[in-house]
Amino acid sequence: MSDLKQDALHYHELPKPGKLETGLTKACETQRDLSLAYSPGVAEPVREIANNPEDVYRYTGKGNLVGVISNGTAVLGLGNTGALASKPVMEGKAMLFKRFANIDVFDIEIDCDDTAELIQTIANIAPTFGGINLEDIAAPQCFEVETALKAQLDIPVFHDDQHGTAIVAAAGLMNALELQHKKLELARIVCVGAGAAGIACMNLLMAMGAQKANITLVDSKGVVSTHRTDLNRYKEAFAQNTNKVCLADAMVNADVFFGVSDKDILTVEMLQGMAANPIVFTMANPDPEINPILANKTRDDLIIATGRSDYPNQVNNVLGFPYIFRGALDVRASEINMAMQIAAVHALRKLAHSSVPDEVLDTYGLQELSYGKEYILPKPNDPRLISVIPQAISQAAIESGVARITIKK
Ligand SMILES: NC(=O)C1=CN([C@@H]2O[C@H](COP(=O)(O)OP(=O)(O)OC[C@H]3O[C@@H](n4cnc5c(N)ncnc54)[C@H](OP(=O)(O)O)[C@@H]3O)[C@@H](O)[C@H]2O)C=CC1
Ligand SMILES: CC(=O)C(=O)O
Numbered sequence: 001m002s003d004l005k006q007d008a009l010h011y012h013e014l015p016k017p018g019k020l021e022t023g024l025t026k027a028c029e030t031q032r033d034l035s036l037a038y039s040p041g042v043a044e045p046v047r048e049i050a051n052n053p054e055d056v057y058r059y060t061g062k063g064n065l066v067g068v069i070s071n072g073t074a075v076l077g078l079g080n081t082g083a084l085a086s087k088p089v090m091e092g093k094a095m096l097f098k099r100f101a102n103i104d105v106f107d108i109e110i111d112c113d114d115t116a117e118l119i120q121t122i123a124n125i126a127p128t129f130g131g132i133n134l135e136d137i138a139a140p141q142c143f144e145v146e147t148a149l150k151a152q153l154d155i156p157v158f159h160d161d162q163h164g165t166a167i168v169a170a171a172g173l174m175n176a177l178e179l180q181h182k183k184l185e186l187a188r189i190v191c192v193g194a195g196a197a198g199i200a201c202m203n204l205l206m207a208m209g210a211q212k213a214n215i216t217l218v219d220s221k222g223v224v225s226t227h228r229t230d231l232n233r234y235k236e237a238f239a240q241n242t243n244k245v246c247l248a249d250a251m252v253n254a255d256v257f258f259g260v261s262d263k264d265i266l267t268v269e270m271l272q273g274m275a276a277n278p279i280v281f282t283m284a285n286p287d288p289e290i291n292p293i294l295a296n297k298t299r300d301d302l303i304i305a306t307g308r309s310d311y312p313n314q315v316n317n318v319l320g321f322p323y324i325f326r327g328a329l330d331v332r333a334s335e336i337n338m339a340m341q342i343a344a345v346h347a348l349r350k351l352a353h354s355s356v357p358d359e360v361l362d363t364y365g366l367q368e369l370s371y372g373k374e375y376i377l378p379k380p381n382d383p384r385l386i387s388v389i390p391q392a393i394s395q396a397a398i399e400s401g402v403a404r405i406t407i408k409k
């Protein structure tokens with residue numbers, strides 16, 4: 001067994017299985033405590049909430065509780081592992097919500113592939129939560145589930161693999177483009193992966209100025225073109241009238257490669273065929289579309305990022321979801337809209353320009369780190385993230401009219 005495999009299994013198993021447990025916020029020791037916490041005292045907040053539903057935020061943990069919900073149909077890049085096997089990832093997301101943004105989470109794994117039933121199940125349990133983070137639900141089902149829940153619910157519903165990924169990748173790309181002296185409006189972008197992450201990344205980049213005519217989307221069958229008859233409507237929106245058929249065709253002269261697909265599909269030859277000063281985001285987890293060491297050996301003019309923690313330039317939604325939900329919950333936002341997403345992109349992008357705190361250097365065992373080709377985004381343990389990103393999100397929520405309170409609880 002490899003060291004990483006053995007260490008990872010031990011980490012999850014010992015000294016207690018899993019990564020989460022529940023904790024108490026009130027004393028529950030004396031007879032009086034019991035009378036307040038449970039019967040008869042608990043009837044009082046029940047009556048208050050029944051009379052005024054907003055009081056649920058006053059008397060329960062709803063306002064700081066997020067449901068991390070999956071049906072296990074697209075778990076990392078491992079495919080449809082099923083709901084049960086997705087639990088370590090959902091516990092992992094819960095851990096990061098708590099560690100980085102002090103948000104409590106129930107991880108919910110739902111054994112259900114039927115879209116209508118999945119929507120109904122999530123809607124039925126929504127009263128528990130202040131927000132819902134959908135995770136690792138495959139496309140195109142994820143688009144329908146998110147759209148339906150957003151329409152029905154008055155709490156933020158956010159598919160992390162779509163928007164969390166898109167926000168972080170867009171922030172990284174803005175910086176990488178600046179460092180490579182390229183413009184988003186002119187960049188020729190190849191996006192491999194036309195699922196949750198790929199479609200959302202391209203939509204956000206377009207909202208920020210990328211030109212649809214410069215985007216080539218590629219899925220497991222090849223280039224998404226108008227000649228194809230097997231496209232869903234989300235892919236169809238990006239179909240180009242082109243004779244390019246495969247990834248190798250698409251990569252010729254590309255400025256940017258966005259990989260949100262599968263391991264080892266970007267070859268050395270494809271990388272060699274990219275334009276000067278290319279940008280390569282190989283975001284598939286756990287194994288990227290190209291090994292970054294190989295990519296760096298192949299070209300010395302590129303900026304490369306992965307989704308992983310063990311190489312420079314981690315482009316991973318961990319930089320997004322804890323802080324985005326923190327900002328949304330703090331002002332009780334009814335949704336996480338495009339204005340809030342773009343505000344997060346700019347806040348994240350800008351933070352990489354300022355000097356790196358010593359505790360970040362210590363964690364990564366580094367003497368020095370500054371904005372440049374190997375540091376395009378803040379590191380996930382950067383203590384400034386929790387003040388900068390939520391603040392930007394809350395402000396954008398207020399300005400776009402979706403905040404329901406204006407001061408932090
Ligand atoms: N770094 C990060 O923060 C994040 C990374 N990811 C990674 O992105 C990947 C996709 O996740 P997600 O979008 O949620 O999954 P989806 O299942 O929604 O989409 C997967 C997409 O990848 C395509 N694909 C799969 N294999 C290949 C291949 N060999 N060549 C070309 N395209 C391929 C699929 O094609 P088809 O449509 O034809 O089936 C599909 O369009 C995963 O590896 C995941 O770990 C996801 C979210 C965040
Ligand atoms: C990071 C993440 O959410 C994924 O790979 O699915």
Ligand SMILES: [Mg+2]
Pocket residue numbers: 076135136160161
């Ligand atoms: Mg995910």
